[in-house]
Amino acid sequence: MRHYVFSLVLTLATLTVSAQTTRKYSNEFMNIGVDAAALGMSNAVVSQTDDVNSGYWNPAGLVHLEDTQLALMHSSYFANIANYNYIAYAMPLDDKSAVGFSLIRFGVDDILDTTQLIDDQGNINYDRISTFSTADYGLTFSYARKLPLDGLNFGVNAKIIRRIIGDFASSWGFGFDAGLQFESKNDWKFGIMARDITTTYNAWSIDEEKFEQISGAVDGENQELPETTEITIPKLQFGMSKKWVFHYDYSLLAAANLNMRFAQNNDIISTSFASINPALGFEFGYTDLVFLRAGVGNFQNELQIDDSEQITFQPNFGVGFKYRGIQIDYAFTDIGDQSAALYSNVFSLKIDFSVFR
Template sequence: MKNYYIVFLTLVTLSSFGQTSRKYSNEFLNIGVDAAALGMSNAVVSTTSDVNSGYWNPAGLVHLEDNQLALMHSSYFANIANYNYIAFAKPLDDRSAIGISLIRFGVDDILDTTQLIDDQGAINFDRISTFSTADYALTVSYARKLPLDGLNYGINAKVIRRVIGDFASAWGFGLDAGIQFETNNDWKFGFMARDITTTYNTWTFDEDNFEKISGAIEGQNQTLPEKTEITLPKLELGLSKSWLFHYDYSLLAAFNLNVRFAETNDIISTSAASIAPALGFQFGYTDLVFLRAGVGNFQNELQIDNSENLTFQPNFGVGFKYKGIEVDYAFTDIGDQSAALYSNVFSLKLDFSIFR
């Protein structure tokens, strides 16, 4: 039973610690959506042009020709955590489009052992209950073409909901903005600013439940965590180029620079900002079959001997598209190339043109 206490308290303590960390607030929103994008290491800010653009760069929604629906599911940490995503987008006219998406990242059926021992000191397994901890993000997107040919912009308004059982919950709100520009020779440029106004989460705590936690281990969890959580702005710069060979074969190469305004373990890091590159490729055959690969998340990891080791995250993927139905799969290392923490990601995209 001691192990149950340790697991439970660790989860709650980690959740509380996250509320005071400014660098990594709302990190579930940085995982990404769409197996096609994940297979290219998320280097899609300049190329995204479908329903998933609401996440990657809302400016890409203007390329929609019909309504689209997207679904994605993936499991992390040996199926302990589940990540689900659904999105819908539609063109309003030949110059604008809208979209809406919902993300849930959660761990369910966590054991609550705070009531395991009754007032007489007896262990009663019937007093064990379960709870879930989950993060939600609802995003509404709008995109429009500008008078300059090839230049588009988009904005996101997102509502954040975070829940830790009956112990704590939070509401948050934030804004994103993106731009895309395409030249006549198939060069594409993208710019995405996330949390441009900073995203604020405001937490509320159930004091009765907190008293149960604070009394579990003497000297630990004695005070409530901070109630305000701030997500600092992040920038993503993208560049891509596509080629067509013999009418049937295509190649897309894309490059991203991801900028955080905080000192992190990114390959380029200063006290003012940190920068991490990402590179992705997609090889296609007759717009029917796609093979993808990418590398990103370059980190300088501190070792036991205080030396630094450069790590990176490889990704691979495959996709099939037929008459408006696209099924994609990504095999992604969510840690680095030396850890065996691989995830299988599946996504489905449906273009409503198949019904017309």
């Protein structure tokens, strides 16, 4: 019985948190990240991303594509309760431009709905228990083009957001991203990614009758109907990187990101105007065949029980293998810090269609 009540509370919490007006952290599932290779480097890839996954990290990187590519990724969170899936496809249009699209689904399936467990006479009937799913979808269309200035590229994303909580509530959202990349003559790379540059709006449609059933099913709860609009404020990411090659066979890629939100939170640098969180990533490669990756990010000023603050961070690790246009990557990571969340195993696959030509 406690399990059923827990399911109701989980649903109620999701509904009331997701559909508030002008929330600063709406659509957070779009910030988790894709591609195990990038996650293994703590997402410090804004400046050097150059494949099909650039549609997510920085669409300007799509111009480096030489052929059509396909990417897939799967990971599970919260002891396999939530599943995160991603697919992306990109192709060059000519030697100066490229397009791509990607789809993300983050969902919890088979949640028990016990709102009808007890009838009006107080009788319990377990046959009246049903299940439902809550899922977030993000569909992104990307376009990238080289600019007349040598080494400078730009890209844009158009995003459609769909969020569904069973048949209790659903929303549609729309937004845009824009990115730039620049490579200097001494091989340093720089990147800027602006997410939700026009702010991303989500308009919710809530079934009032079913919401009241959920609210009344949890003793002591008297929930008001949530607002029906949420706004995702812009975020900026700045990146720089460089790759060194040793003895022809060995390479070392070092990258750094500064992730900026226009809100005050627990990031290591936080003001009333903006908060900044750094990330560092490294990739050691051998003959462009085997890769070892490590990164550190998500630096937080965490409040302790004695009211003191302690800096926490999230380390990530990963490996990758690439052979004849097929690349398989693995990352050992999570979506929280190293002390508060369980680590997750993330796998991704990338296929360059040149392998079939």
